Amino acid sequence: MEIEKLIDQLNAINPNDDSLYDVDSIIELIYKLDTSEAKKAIDPLLRIFERLDEDHYDGVLWSIIHGIEGLKEYEEDLIKSVNRCPNEYNLLMINRILNSGQGSYKSTDYLSLLKELNTNNKLSPFLKEEIKGYIDRHSKP
Incomplete structure (x- = not known):
């Protein structure tokens, strides 16, 4: 096909x-x-x-x-998707990339992307909590 x-x-x-x-x-x-x-x-x-x-x-x-x-x-498409419409699953994929030890793709730092999204007041409390959890998990003390 x-x-x-x-x-x-x-x-x-x-x-x-x-x-x-x-x-x-x-x-x-x-x-x-x-x-x-x-x-x-x-x-x-x-x-x-x-x-x-x-x-x-x-x-x-x-x-x-x-x-x-x-x-x-797939990283470039994933970043576009997260910027277009952050949701539980594309954010989970960002977390999985961070779990693998990869912190960035080209000029996009994944943790910075999450921190920027966390300031978006249009996101639901559920998504903001997911993002906060990923930020806390991957931020260096």
Whole structure:
């Protein structure tokens, strides 16, 4: 299947209903593609998180995280996603990068990005608490 069709399928997913369960099979098809083609799916996968209602949890969301991480070189798209629409899952991915010991990507310092987001009064108390926890965990004493 062509990447454009898979991207259209990803863009059609409503992560707040049963269409979310289609993502596993789409990710499997993406992994069968040439790496340069497969990487085109990173942004549409991240946008699924951006369309997700806050406090919505489903195990398939971990498939998306692992799917993105498996494609490698996703950091630039992740930073754009966090700046566009911070949410529990793209912030979790930033935390996972920090856990790995990587503190920055190109000119973006991940901890500084989190600190800047923490000043955003438009974020929900839930997200602000998540961000604060990541900042506390990764700040040097």
